Structure formats: C-alpha cells, structure tokens
Amino acid sequence: MSTATWSKDHALALLEPLRHEPGPVLIALQALQAEFGYVHVEAVALVATFFNVSRADVHGVLTFYHDLRTTPPLANAIHICVAEACQAVGSRDLEKALKNQYKDQVTDAYCFGNCALGPAVMVNGKLIGRATAAKIAAVIR
Numbered sequence: 001m002s003t004a005t006w007s008k009d010h011a012l013a014l015l016e017p018l019r020h021e022p023g024p025v026l027i028a029l030q031a032l033q034a035e036f037g038y039v040h041v042e043a044v045a046l047v048a049t050f051f052n053v054s055r056a057d058v059h060g061v062l063t064f065y066h067d068l069r070t071t072p073p074l075a076n077a078i079h080i081c082v083a084e085a086c087q088a089v090g091s092r093d094l095e096k097a098l099k100n101q102y103k104d105q106v107t108d109a110y111c112f113g114n115c116a117l118g119p120a121v122m123v124n125g126k127l128i129g130r131a132t133a134a135k136i137a138a139v140i141r
C-alpha cells in the first residue's frame with residue numbers, strides 16, 4: 001500500500017498512461033487507490049473530466065465496487081464472515097467481540113469459500129480459519 005499524499009498533479013500523471021485504455025474509469029480509480037491508499041473526493045471530477053465521462057458515471061463505478069474506498073485506509077481491515085455456515089459455528093459472537101475491540105476496522109462479509117473452517121475472518125488480506133479473538137490479535141498490526 002502506498003502512502004503518497006493526494007495531489008491533483010500526481011493523480012493526472014497516473015491517469016495519462018491510461019488515456020487510451022478502453023473503459024478506463026475502473027482502471028483509473030484502481031490506480032489512484034493503489035497510489036494514495038484511497039480515492040480522494042476530488043478524484044471523481046478529475047477522472048470524469050480526464051476521460052470525458054459524467055461524474056455520475058465515475059461515482060457509479062466508485063460506489064459499485066466495494067474494494068474501492070473514499071477514505072484513507074484503516075490500520076487494519078478485518079472482514080468477518082457472517083454467512084450461514086460461519087454463523088453456525090459462532091461467527092456472530094466473534095463479530096461482537098471483534099467490533100468491541102477493533103470497532104470500525106471490522107466489516108461483515110458473506111462467505112470466503114472457507115465454510116468448513118469457520119468462523120472465517122480475513123485480516124489485511126490474510127484468511128484465518130477457525131478464527132478466534134486470540135488468532136486475530138496475533139496478526140493485527
């Protein structure tokens with residue numbers, strides 16, 4: 001993850017190589033997020049103008065894809081599966097405990113395809129099976 005500070009000039013330099021890409025809005029937003037850690041609020045107008053599409057088009061792409069974020073990243077991204085198989089083995093109790101401890105860093109998710117090893121939790125991209133609060137604490141930054 002990059003720690004570059006948002007700047008319009010820096011963003012424009014990132015967009016320039018994408019000028020002739022087909023359907024460039026998603027690629028542009030991904031590039032901006034990769035560089036700055038998130039999509040800055042000013043990027044919507046910037047991308048719309050640069051690729052001659054409406055702000056609504058850019059906003060639609062930005063809000064459709066859950067991996068795109070409009071705020072700086074949190075210290076940790078904790079996604080807990082609360083789909084049925086994980087609920088059956090205690091993910092709701094674990095969810096409460098994690099939200100008490102890590103608050104807004106915890107987001108619900110719906111099945112990682114790891115149902116046999118539930119409750120499943122993904123911490124900063126790392127999937128943890130048979131998750132417990134102790135296992136999660138061990139991988140938190």
Ligand code: FES
Pocket residue numbers: 081082083084085086087110111112113114115118120
């Ligand atoms: S239901 Fe939790 S990983 Fe599938």
